[in-house]
Amino acid sequence: MSGAFLEVSGLVKHYGGVAALDGCSLSLRKGEVTGLIGPNGAGKTTLLNALTGLAKPEAGTVSFMGADVTGLPAHRMAALGVVRSFQIVRELSSLTVFENLLLAPPHQIGERLLGAVISRRKWWAQEHVNAAKARTLLERVGLWKLADQSSAALSGGQKKLLEVARALLLEPRLLLLDEPGAGVSPPLREEIIRLVRELKAEGLSFGIVEHDMHLVGEVCDHVHVLAEGRTLVSGSFAEATSDPRVVEAYLGLAA
Amino acid sequence: MSAYLVTLVILVSVAALVGLALNLQWGLAGLVNFGVSGFVALGAYGVAITAPHIGWLPAMIFSALLCAAISMALALLSIRLEENYLAIVTIGFGEIVRILLLNEGWLTGGALGIADIPRPFAAITPPGGGDGVILAFAIALVALVFVLLELLVRSPFGRVLRAVRDDATVASALGKPVLALRVRAFAVGGAVMGLAGALHAFYLTYIDPSQFTPIITAYAFMAVIAGGRGSNLGLLLGAGSIMALLEATRFLKDLVPSIDGAQLSALRLGMIGIGIVLLLILRPQGLVAEPRRRATEFFPNAKGEG
Incomplete structure (x- = not known):
């Protein structure tokens, strides 16, 4: 085994x-x-x-x-x-549906303390790549039209x-x-x-x-x-x- | 009167810096800090003791780093425990700082405090122009901290802190290093509180332990609650309106001659309390809502409803 x-x-x-x-x-x-x-x-x-x-x-x-x-x-x-x-x-109830997804990807430069302030251009580019993936996934599970809703407002x-x-x-x-x-x-x-x-x-x-x-x-x-x-x-x-x-x-x- | 206005602006600036710091720690990251006054005192004494020897700018940097380091140590000590223990530990920290300042007279001057703290740009300040310089300095400092914190809040770092605040278990299940994130948020907040203390010391040029009572902590929490957790702009409004209310009510005595000073000071705090209760009933999210990243920022043509 x-x-x-x-x-x-x-x-x-x-x-x-x-x-x-x-x-x-x-x-x-x-x-x-x-x-x-x-x-x-x-x-x-x-x-x-x-x-x-x-x-x-x-x-x-x-x-x-x-x-x-x-x-x-x-x-x-x-x-x-x-x-x-x-x-x-x-x-994560204070995050929107879309933010819930943007949060997930690993190795985000913008999640580092210095990266968030200094490497703005880099994380903004990363964010765009992640946003495209997030959109594809939300469309796939049928939640795209709720992207900017608070996630607390979704049904079970x-x-x-x-x-x-x-x-x-x-x-x-x-x-x-x-x-x-x-x-x-x-x-x-x-x-x-x-x-x-x-x-x-x-x-x-x-x-x-x-x-x-x-x-x-x-x-x-x-x-x-x-x-x-x-x-x-x-x-x-x-x-x-x-x-x-x-x-x-x-x-x-x-x- | 203009001296009074300067005092007011400096008071608001110090309160705003303290509030901005607490807004990062508690508003955004959900870390309760009841030892705010201790960090402010530490920052003030840090510059008071070192500035005469190393100059005001290195002294400020020293104060900020000192407060950041102590914040990190406290956070590491207590965040490993259950979340609420941080609140207890920070209360203890505030008390320890107060008692140390009172009793370690060789370093802090004890109850007499420290006088003749050199102000920034003292060498190039024209005689009698001190107020203008410290005023500009305070506003520039608040602006700088505001911009830096705003960059943080609106970055993925701010978002992941909100996630940790909402549900730390979920955040760690999503691969986020919760402990490290909390320690960083707490340290940055601590550093800003140190800067607030430094500004306080520079303005008064004389500090003693009685200036750093827990009421500083209470005002900071009020400002965050009133302004809206997580919003830096709201915080500035909240801190500004609380200080304005506190000061404006001083003049109630002129309008209503029948109340004496002691009654008035009790009334003033009561009015702030009523104001906050009303605000929480009428506008529970605070004056300004936390900033959120919208899908439409990436896809301007998308129809995603708001």
């Missing part, structure tokens, strides 16, 4: 006395959409946090493209190309699309989406499914945490079922959902 794209092995993370991750091991393949499903409290979001530097695992390793990236801070993970969205949308589904568009400006290798379908109206959910498929066809890899089984079934090539901080079952969506252990974990028959 050394050729795996993202490899998680034996990850442990406690919150108080609760083991959110309890020796979790799984892998994500390049160019595929991997679903992470499981009942509430299975550790899905904690796993995503551990993969993106927002939670420090106590034990275990995370390796990305062959390099050990365990416990790297969030901005380093983003620089490596692991970018995420959030379960409860966290738009539009905010999810904004998050994806913003993440894409980082030119990620792996996009981790935390419940992209939650709180999204059905037409916009179809829009998100279409977008994920298109991006996968362009070579982007995904990890998706989701409760909406329709969405998971539509887009995921491979599914890991998590329960109590461990990987319970891995396989195709059909294999995973027909496994009696998965049904048990969701419905709690053993209890």
Whole structure:
């Protein structure tokens, strides 16, 4: 398994006395959409946090493209190309939709203290290049006409699309989406499914945490079922959902 | 009367510099600084102690760098903790500065303070022309700082600070080095507060610890709230109107002879408070809104609705 794209092995993370991750091991393949499903409290979001530097695992390793990236801070993970969205949308509310996108590109000269004042011409040129990319992406997700709106004014589904568009400006290798379908109206959910498929066809890899089984079934090539901080079952969506252990974990028959 | 006007302009200039600095730290980057008066005092004492030996310009630069360095240290110490701890640490810092100034008499003159601080351009100032020179100096200093900060606020640096203020977790998930950005914003703000203190010292030519009370901090917050968080232009208006209100109400005594000085000074603060409450109810975003980058700036022909 050394050729795996993202490899998680034996990850442990406690919150108080609760083991959110309890020796979790799984892998994500390049160019595929991997679903992470499981009942509430299975550790899905904690796993995503551990993969993106927002939670420090106590034990275990995370390796990305062959390099050990365990416990790297969030901005380093983003620089490596692991970018995420959030379960409860966290738009930057005092920024406009367009500014949300202009913010995202890495290596902005104008974000440096001296660069902002001295190299105005340089960052202004960069800004124009980024603005063109931002416009293309906003047109693609159907938010261009709202470009100068405050991002706080968007609907739940539009905010999810904004998050994806913003993440894409980082030119990620792996996009981790935390419940992209939650709180999204059905037409916009179809829009998100279409977008994920298109991006996968362009070579982007995904990890998706989701409760909406329709969405998971539509887009995921491979599914890991998590329960109590461990990987319970891995396989195709059909294999995973027909496994009696998965049904048990969701419905709690053993209890 | 003209001496009074000069005093007024200098007062407004110092308040504007302090406000501009806090507007960067708190207005834009969301970093609460309750130790503003400490930084201003440090800047003032910095020039008061060094200017007689090294000249006014190097002394000002020294003060700004000193305040920037101490800001960085404070920020690094406390921003690593939960966000609100910075507020507590800065309160402590303000107190420490005040107590040090009072007690380290060998350096600061203690409660007696430091007198005969040389003013800028003192050697080439014609006799009796001191007020004009310091007036021009103050206005030039505010203009310079305003332009520099305006360049920062409207640059991607300003935008990323707003992002950090809105949601630091999202900013770091987008690859932004949140800690480094906060430290820089805090340091630049600290440097500007040092310059404000320097201007204060140059104008009065005499400083003592009683001039640097926490009311400076309160006025700075008022100016930022009134002017609109994140807007430098709003800040100038806010600082200007608060100082104007404070000073104009001095003359209430002439209009209403029945109130005495002590009552008046309490009333004045009360009126500022009522003014801010009214402003927050009627115009919660402050006098001037934060500048935003519009899509139409890049695509003049686009129809993107505003």
